[in-house]
Amino acid sequence: MSDNQNLLAEQRRALILDEVRRRGGVRVNELTRKLNVSDMTVRRDLDALARQGVIEKVHGGAVPVVEASTHEPGFEAKSALELSAKEDIARAAARMAVPGSAIALSGGTTTYALAHHLLEVPDLTVVTNSVRVADVFHAAQRAGAAGNQRPGAATVVLTGGVRTPSDSLVGPVADQAIRSLHFDVLFLGVHGISVEAGLSTPNLAEAETNRRFVQAARRVVVVADHTKWGTVGLSSFARLAEVDTLVTDAGLSAEAREEIAELLPGLVVAGGPESAGGQDG
Incomplete structure (x- = not known):
């Protein structure tokens, strides 16, 4: 796999993580041969992935971390993961927002990244249950009041509800607010996405x-980096058939891309070539 010797560290680690999850574990000497890099480079990569909490180092290699299906990391913990992938996804997804439309953004660190790019889209009406997402727009509006107003600043509606560890507002109050509304497009962050469990x-x-x-x-546009594929949380809330487009990043394996392209009308691989699933505009 000599073509991978010059891969950026983050791309290389994405390949390692995919290999660990697909096979249930790998050895250092296997990775050095597969990636055509040094033993020390592989060990540094494994250390970095272990710090992110996505693998567990064992003697001579690594195995995947299997989290409880009820485990919900906090916003700050999730913010530190897959930063460049989230930025790539956010830029690609923002191009799907039509000026003057009504959109919804769910909670999550990827939708938070997306919110910053949506500031450039004029005359949006934004409904969100994310305190963090709402803060992005409100901060821009405060800056506008100080003389830096962007044309067509968004109208933002923040639902009520009970705050989760990821700073989303949920529960009956949020549900009631959303029930009476209609959106042109929903940008949805997810904890996990899989063929069997859906979202x-x-x-x-x-x-x-x-x-x-x-x-x-x-x-429905799902914004999810490659690490979310194959992850399953406690409760499913939508089938893949209900998703119009998945916007993900170039770290997604070729096998997963083929599988998703067969199941979804639209697949956008941000930061890399789009798959056969097509790209929504």
């Missing part, structure tokens, strides 16, 4: 709120 989250109340979001949207 899932470890939080039961968040699952119900996300279900309401999906029901209220004409188009």
